[in-house]
Amino acid sequence: MQYLYKGSQSQERLNWLLAMCKIKSTDIKAAASDHLVKGMSKTHAALLNNVPAPNLTRALKTLNTYAGLVEKIKAHDAQHSQYYALRAGL
Numbered sequence: 001m002q003y004l005y006k007g008s009q010s011q012e013r014l015n016w017l018l019a020m021c022k023i024k025s026t027d028i029k030a031a032a033s034d035h036l037v038k039g040m041s042k043t044h045a046a047l048l049n050n051v052p053a054p055n056l057t058r059a060l061k062t063l064n065t066y067a068g069l070v071e072k073i074k075a076h077d078a079q080h081s082q083y084y085a086l087r088a089g090l
Contacts, residue, residue, distance in 0.1 A: 006042075028051055031048070
């Protein structure tokens with residue numbers, strides 16, 4: 001499933017995803033930001049940041065995997081908070 005789209009992320013959320021997946025390259029980070037935060041096409045983001053397009057695509061796939069895990073955790077937490085609220089009679 002695709003969780004990340006062109007222009008769909010805040011810089012803060014992208015920074016958290018980058019921290020989780022440990023992408024180190026500043027050029028890849030800048031290209032990902034240009035694509036996911038600023039809404040630039042993948043091709044233009046890669047060219048602007050001197051990143052090979054396949055490397056950016058691979059990084060975006062990795063980020064999407066981590067974004068999927070975050071969404072699963074959020075769903076799990078929401079389900080459990082409803083369960084505990086019901087048990088407590090709230």
